[in-house]
Amino acid sequence: MKLTLAARAVALAFCTLPLLAHASEADLMQRLDKLAAELDQVKAELAATRKKSDAVEARQLAGPTPVASSQAGTSGGMSSEPQTVLSGYGEINYNRPSKDASAAQTDVRRAVIGIQHRFDAKTKLVSEFEWEHAVTSADDKGEAAVEQLYIEREFDNGLRAKVGLFLMPAGLLNTNHEPTAFYGVERNFVETAIIPSTWREAGIGLSSTLDNGLTWDLGLTTGFDLGKWDAASPDGRESPLAAIHQEGQLAKSRNLGGHAALNWRGVPGLLLGGSVFSGDVAQGAANFAAPKSRVTLWDVHARYTPGKWDLAGVYARGTISNTTNLNLTFAGNPTPVPSSFDGWYVQAAYQAWKSQDYVFSPFVRYEQFNTARSYAGQVQGAEVATGPTEKVTTAGANLRVGEGVVLKADYQKFQIDRTRDRVNLGMGYAF
Secondary structure, eight states, rough: OOOHHHHHHHHHHHHHHHHHHHHHHHHHHHHHHHHHHHHHHHHHHHHHHHHHHHHHHHHHHHHOOSSEEEEEEEEOOOOSOOOOEEEEEEEEEEEEEETOOOEEEEEEEEEEEEEEEEESSSSEEEEEEEESSSSOTTTTOOOOEEEOOOOEEEESSOOOOEEEEEOOOTTTTTTTGGGGGGSSSOOIIIIITTTTOEEEEEEEEEEEEEETTTEEEEEEEEEGGGGGGTTTTTTHHHHHTTOOTTTTOOOOOOOEEEEEEEEOSSSSSEEEEEEEEEEESSSTOOOOSOOOOOEEEEEEEEEEEOOOOEEEEEEEEEEEEHHHHHHHHHHTHHHHHHHHEEEEEEEEEOOOOOEETTTEEEEEEEEEEEEEEEESSTTTOOOOOOOOOOEEEEEEEEEEEEETTEEEEEEEEESSSSGOOEEEEEEEEOO
């Protein structure tokens, strides 16, 4: 009897083994199909991330990408790309101090027209023309300016050379300053008061992007003119370098400045970089009290855009050396030349909502800056106080409407000068 049962068990095992094997094979195939589907999804997400990273990198490298253009002609066997491209950006801002509503104001802050013309596949003209504050005349505060005007030539080895008036590669905002490219109604203070915005110089520059994601810039340009310093004006307190920049306007060029910048984009969504500029600023003026004075400005910056997050930070520091004797001549004035000034900020933004071509991104930014960290040449008994270090928290949101329009709102809280607390509203565009 026992033998019969054993025989039956063996027979049953032989009968069910193929079924079990078949079941395991089916289960394995299901798992393989699932893994294949997951792999396809990962590939799609990587492709989307790479596309987003490439778009951010392109904007960081070249500023606004024109989406509207006028074609002046495509003769000469060139590609179907238009030879002449029209671009532009602008913004209208409303500022309302929370403690003094009577000081509220609306300003057509700027309107800029850009024209790029490609002479051939390797040579192009880049130009931008700006109008600020709506009306420009002898009796108004408006300003008309050439913001950029240079020729760039690309070589077969990837080297790019340019000559003319161009934006300096400093910080995150100076070369990418369109209202659609930054958070907040107003540009941040660090890249306005410490790094003057939009800082451009006339000269020559070389740059190249390597396969490892490293981009370098070198150049020799005009610099600052310390002879423009007005110790009786508060302008130097607002931004020391903006008070003495020349912007290509009959720029004194006895002394030139050199600049260098490195930026690394080896990881999708990540930008790490830094820059330095240094140049004498006496400009050979006769009997000038600071003949060996030099401006040096450097910064380090980072930006990371993982998924829906956009994280950024900048530290910048400037010095103006050998100003002791010059400041002695300014004794009794409210604004001597600072020997050092600096600032930093950190910022976080998050894409909280997206529907069709609407994108809503809240953000918060905290920054500290001091436009007069130290002085040299103070007269005893007539010293001017340094600092203070202002601390500003800005919280608000950007609402993108399509690719080229942004609506903004934020609130800025000042820790030192609380009379500057304000609500800001803005509209900007770039094409």
